[in-house]
Amino acid sequence: MAVQDKLSLTxxxxxxxxxxxxxxxxxxxxxxxxxxxxxxxDDDNSEYESMLWRFTICVTLSFPILFLVMGxxxxxxxxxxxxxxxxxxxxxxxxxxxxxxxxxxxxxxxGWKSIITMNLNMFTLIAIGTGxxxxxxxxxxxxxFLFPVSMQNSAGLVDVYFEAAAxxxxxxxxxxxxxxxxxxxxxxxxxxxxxxxxxTARLMLADGSEKDIPLEDVKVGDLxxxxxGESIPVDGIISEGRSSIDESMLTGEPxxxxxGVGDKITGGTLNQTTSFIMKAQHxxxxxxxxxxxxxxSEAQRSRAPIQKMADIVASYFVPIVILIAVLTAVVWxxxxxxxxxxxxxxxxxxxxxxxxxxxxxLATPMSIMVGVGKGASIGVLIKDAQSLELLEKIDILVVDxxxxxxxxxxxxxxxxxxxxxxxxAIIKFAATLEKGSEHPLAKAILQKAESKAIKLYAVKDxxxxxxxxxxxxxDKKSVAFGxxxxxxxxxxxxxxxxxxxxxLLTRAETVMYLAxxxxxxxLISVADPIKExxxxxxxxxxxxxxxxxxxxxxNIYTAQAVAKKLDIDSVEASVxxxxxxxxxxxxxxxxxxxxxxxxxxxxxxxxxxxDVGIAMGTGADIAMESSNITLVKGDLRGxxxxxxxxxxxxxxIRQNLFFAFAYNTIGxxxxxxxxxxxxxxxxxxxxxxxxxxxxxxxxxxxxxxLRHKKI
Numbered sequence: 041m042a043v044q045d046k047l048s049l050t051x052x053x054x055x056x057x058x059x060x061x062x063x064x065x066x067x068x069x070x071x072x073x074x075x076x077x078x079x080x081x082d083d084d085n086s087e088y089e090s091m092l093w094r095f096t097i098c099v100t101l102s103f104p105i106l107f108l109v110m111g112x113x114x115x116x117x118x119x120x121x122x123x124x125x126x127x128x129x130x131x132x133x134x135x136x137x138x139x140x141x142x143x144x145x146x147x148x149x150x151g152w153k154s155i156i157t158m159n160l161n162m163f164t165l166i167a168i169g170t171g172x173x174x175x176x177x178x179x180x181x182x183x184x185f186l187f188p189v190s191m192q193n194s195a196g197l198v199d200v201y202f203e204a205a206a207x208x209x210x211x212x213x214x215x216x217x218x219x220x221x222x223x224x225x226x227x228x229x230x231x232x233x234x235x236x237x238x239x240t241a242r243l244m245l246a247d248g249s250e251k252d253i254p255l256e257d258v259k260v261g262d263l264x265x266x267x268x269g270e271s272i273p274v275d276g277i278i279s280e281g282r283s284s285i286d287e288s289m290l291t292g293e294p295x296x297x298x299x300g301v302g303d304k305i306t307g308g309t310l311n312q313t314t315s316f317i318m319k320a321q322h323x324x325x326x327x328x329x330x331x332x333x334x335x336x337s338e339a340q341r342s343r344a345p346i347q348k349m350a351d352i353v354a355s356y357f358v359p360i361v362i363l364i365a366v367l368t369a370v371v372w373x374x375x376x377x378x379x380x381x382x383x384x385x386x387x388x389x390x391x392x393x394x395x396x397x398x399x400x401x402l403a404t405p406m407s408i409m410v411g412v413g414k415g416a417s418i419g420v421l422i423k424d425a426q427s428l429e430l431l432e433k434i435d436i437l438v439v440d441x442x443x444x445x446x447x448x449x450x451x452x453x454x455x456x457x458x459x460x461x462x463x464x465a466i467i468k469f470a471a472t473l474e475k476g477s478e479h480p481l482a483k484a485i486l487q488k489a490e491s492k493a494i495k496l497y498a499v500k501d502x503x504x505x506x507x508x509x510x511x512x513x514x515d516k517k518s519v520a521f522g523x524x525x526x527x528x529x530x531x532x533x534x535x536x537x538x539x540x541x542x543x544l545l546t547r548a549e550t551v552m553y554l555a556x557x558x559x560x561x562x563l564i565s566v567a568d569p570i571k572e573x574x575x576x577x578x579x580x581x582x583x584x585x586x587x588x589x590x591x592x593x594x595n596i597y598t599a600q601a602v603a604k605k606l607d608i609d610s611v612e613a614s615v616x617x618x619x620x621x622x623x624x625x626x627x628x629x630x631x632x633x634x635x636x637x638x639x640x641x642x643x644x645x646x647x648x649x650x651d652v653g654i655a656m657g658t659g660a661d662i663a664m665e666s667s668n669i670t671l672v673k674g675d676l677r678g679x680x681x682x683x684x685x686x687x688x689x690x691x692x693i694r695q696n697l698f699f700a701f702a703y704n705t706i707g708x709x710x711x712x713x714x715x716x717x718x719x720x721x722x723x724x725x726x727x728x729x730x731x732x733x734x735x736x737x738x739x740x741x742x743x744x745x746l747r748h749k750k751i
Contacts, residue, residue: 049076070401071150071163073220088220095213098143101135102206106726108132109203125195129181129202136202140174144209160358162396166212168362169392173205173725176385191379199382201389201725208393208729215398215733219740236308237329241273242266244317262320266311274307274323281316285309332672335423336416344425346693347404353701354397361395361708368712376713383713386725390711394728395704399735403696406743411689414746419672420682421657427668430652431686433633437581437679438624438646440638441592441602444656444676445574448639450481450566452488453549456540457562464494466562470554472497473510473521481550484566505529507593507616509552520555524595525614527553532560545597548605570605577676578606584683591615591623591646620646637679654679684751692746696739703735 051074053059053067064087065074073087108128111117119128144167151167154160177200179186184198191198240252244263258264258274266272272285282300287309296312299305305318308329324330365388373384408425415422422428442448455463471489474482475496489496502512508529509522520530527534532555534541541551541563549565578588589610592599599613612623620636624646627634636643636650647653647667655667656674671678711728715721 051076066150066153068153068157069159070161071154072401088217091213091216091220094143094146095210095217098139098206098210098213101139101143102203102210105132105135105203105206125193125197129197129200132200132202133177133181136174136177136206139206139209140170143213144170147209147212160362161354162358162398162401164358165361165392165396166208168365169389169725170205170208172385172392173201173208173389176200177202177205187381188379191382199379201386204386204389204725207726211726211729211733212396215736218733218737219398219402234333236271237327238271238273256324258320258323260320260323264318264320265315266318267315268311268313270311272305272307272309272311272318274320275327275329276305276307276318276321278303278305279317279319281314283314283316284312286312332416332421335421335670336412338424344404344408344429344693346429346690346697347425350400350404350697350700354400357395357397357400357704361391364395364708364712365389365391372713383722387711387713387722389725390723390728391708393725394707394711394723394732396732397700397704398732399700399703399739400697402736402739402743403700404693406740407689407692407696407746410743410746411685411692414749414751415682415685418678418681418685418751419657419675420678420685421670421672422682423668423670427652428686428689430633431635431669431683432690434586434635434652434683436587436589436627436632436634438589438591438620438627438634438636438650439676440620440643441590441594441599442568443639443674444637445590445602445606446568446570448568448656450484450550450568452484453565453567454544455562455564456537458536458560460559461556461561463562464492466554466564467492468494468496469514469519469556469561470521470552470564472499472514473502473512473519475499481552481566485552485564517556518558521552523552527555527560530555530558532558534560536560537563542597545595546601548598548601550594550598570602571675573675573677575606577680578608580677580680581683582607584680586683589623589627591620618645621649624649635679637676639674654682681751688746688749688751692743696742699738699742700735703731707731 049063051061051064053070053072053074056067056069059067059069059074061074066072067074108119108123108131111119123131147163148167148171150161150163151171154164180198180200184192184196187198193199237255239255241255241258241262242250242265243253243258244250244265250265255273263279264273264276266283268283278299278301280301282298284296285299285305286296287306304321306329307322307327322328325334368391369384369388372387373380376383408428411428412422412425415428439445442450455466457463457466467485467489471485471494474485497514500513502510504510505522505526508526509520511518511520511522511526513519520526520532524534532553534553537553537560541553544551544563544565547567548570549567551563551565553563554561581588587610588608589612590599590603590606590608591612593615594613596611596613599611603609603611612619615623620638620643624634624636628649628651634650635652635654636646637654637656638644638647639656643655647655652669653667654669654671657670657672669682671682707728709715710721711723713722
């Protein structure tokens with residue numbers, strides 16, 4: 041990435057998303073490296089490479105220091121026979137100084153910033169701990185006369201802790217390298233999604249020729265050729281040809297989908313069999329792929345409610361640790377064995393280093409980032425971390441019928457006319473009223489009229505009655521077409537046709553009545569088949585303990601017929617759009633945690649009201665915007681996946697938090713020397729640093745396990 045591009049981007053902290061600034065830097069709260077806020081195709085690994093370079097140099101310098109100090113104890117090599125004690129100290133000083141002044145510079149920089157802003161964090165402890173050990177050693181080598189005789193050895197020298205300072209810095213650098221690498225891996229879901237879109241598209245020119253153009257130059261309305269094996273460049277429809285499309289990277293479903301002229305196709309999916317020409321409908325940031333990438337990116341940086349507990353603990357943790365370190369130094373300095381000052385310094389440093397709260401800070405965000413990315417790879421788009429946490433606690437699922445339990449593409453089934461009109465006339469009047477409607481029922485009727493080549497009338501005084509039907513004047517007649525509610529409002533007597541209507545209703549067909557001049561003229565029924573995956577999905581959800589309620593605007597007979605087929609006990613039928621939100625509120629007042637799933641514009645208020653709103657990816661954009669979770673496939677089995685993902689992610693977070701708390705609870709007393717009076721055991725600052733690094737790596741490793749979890 042170009043330097044000027046980096047400087048113009050907005051950066052944020054993965055642990056504290058409220059922190060935002062233009063250009064790269066470090067978080068003022070926790071000191072972590074900021075990341076670009078927007079999901080971008082960014083192969084910039086400069087921070088990782090910088091830390092890896094620092095680690096490589098520091099480990100090269102630190103190992104000889106460790107060998108000089110521990111060679112005799114670890115390898116049985118009499119170092120003092122080859123190097124005099126004074127030269128040994130000076131070599132340690134020469135090797136340790138670059139580690140402290142260059143290798144540890146980012147830590148001291150962040151630690152100092154944390155102190156002056158009073159946002160104490162892990163870098164505060166690292167800077168103080170290693171700084172104290174290094175400065176103590178400088179005084180020991182340059183001014184040994186300042187120390188009491190009891191601290192001097194037989195050569196008149198004072199023991200130094202250059203090896204502790206250098207090795208601690210090296211181990212912390214190792215932890216940073218592993219953390220930056222892991223954070224990069226948590227974004228693999230976004231990177232994989234970004235790779236789906238090709239860099240170029242093949243534009244069809246007016247003279248019939250073709251040329252490759254950059255993807256960003258594609259405009260709405262352009263005709264593009266997509267050849268076998270190529271990724272579809274943008275969203276659009278097939279205008280010529282047909283093929284099988286692999287949508288697995290967006291939906292999680294491995295079976296290719298057959299598409300023909302007029303069918304919608306999504307940018308980033310893979311054309312498998314034959315070449316076709318498509319018309320671009322959505323480009324740039326308006327494509328489904330771009331919206332998914334943005335949603336995943338924002339969700340990964342959102343905060344789960346459970347993180348509040350870790351934040352509260354962390355806000356008190358560092359000051360308490362510093363206080364414990366001071367008390368440790370005082371106790372050892374007054375009551376410890378000789379050399380007391382050395383014991384005081386080394387144990388206080390051990391406390392500061394082992395208590396670094398990096399594992400606590402990483403516990404929740406790492407799991408959230410991996411969980412959200414995992415969801416994207418299986419066709420479950422999660423808007424924020426709170427939704428991922430809440431989904432585990434849901435105990436009732438409210439589902440819409442049309443487009444959720446059913447295909448959402450009703451097929452014309454039957455027309456019944458009274459004595460005065462024939463079937464073709466019923467279709468003609470109904471289609472005339474519905475010709476301006478986008479409702480699925482209207483489309484089914486219009487398609488039937490088109491297949492019969494029926495020429496439609498002109499309509500005057502058209503009026504749509506929300507949730508009931510349509511009215512207007514056709515051929516000097518007053519015509520109404522809608523459900524039983526509309527007929528009742530107009531005082532239309534349905535007795536002559538009620539028996540036939542009831543038969544159709546019990547078969548789960550939707551019945552629409554046609555009235556002409558205030559008298560029933562006939563009816564049209566449409567059938568909306570239940571999705572093949574619905575029974576399996578509902579069965580899986582019931583097994584998790586979820587109650588399921590169907591809420592639909594359809595009549596009670598059709599609703600009950602569908603409920604009977606799917607073994608749904610609780611049904612609310614003939615529900616107006618405004619009533620759906622009231623039902624959700626009532627359930628919440630009764631103490632339920634409610635998830636609402638729907639796909640229409642009329643579902644969006646209820647989706648927003650529910651504790652977790654779930655939109656079918658095949659539905660209206662406004663429904664997806666109002667929801668917390670979107671199922672890309674539009675398949676209810678995605679809810680089972682989403683719920684299982686929530687359960688696994690929250691389990692992972694709890695494991696991480698337990699490990700982080702347990703580690704500090706056990707580690708701090710040991711570092712302070714509590715075992716010394718009983719067992720004579722002290723914890724070296726080097727071991728403390730290794731334990732601190734191991735705790736962070738363990739939390740990261742546990743979070744990354746989610747990527748391979750079968751959901």
